[in-house]
Amino acid sequence: MSLGDKISNKAEDLGGKAKEATGKVTGDEKLQAEGKSDQAKAGLKDAIEDVKDAVGDAVDKVKDVLKKK
Template sequence: MSLGDKISNKADDLGGKAKEAAGNVTGDEQLQAEGKTDQAKAGLKDAAEKVKDAVGDAAEKVKDTFRK
């Protein structure tokens, strides 16, 4: 996962937490839900990037095995 992806995902997560907190303070259930959704999206993107990295690493190991 690139540093830019990590930063973007963390920013989305923090933005979601801020929205959720603002919704909690103001009693705005829609804002709370948006915050939770933003956090979930950030988590899914983070997980997808980790899977992509793992698959890439595995592919490199397979290539290295056949090069020998």
């Protein structure tokens, strides 16, 4: 995962936490739900990037094995 992706996902997560907290304080259930949704999206994006990284690493290992043959 690139550093830019990590920063973007973290910013989305923190923004979601802020929305959720603001929603709790103000009693705005919609804002609170939006905050939770933003946090979930950020977590999903992180998971997808982790899978991409793992697949890329696996492909690199296969290439290395094939080069040795």
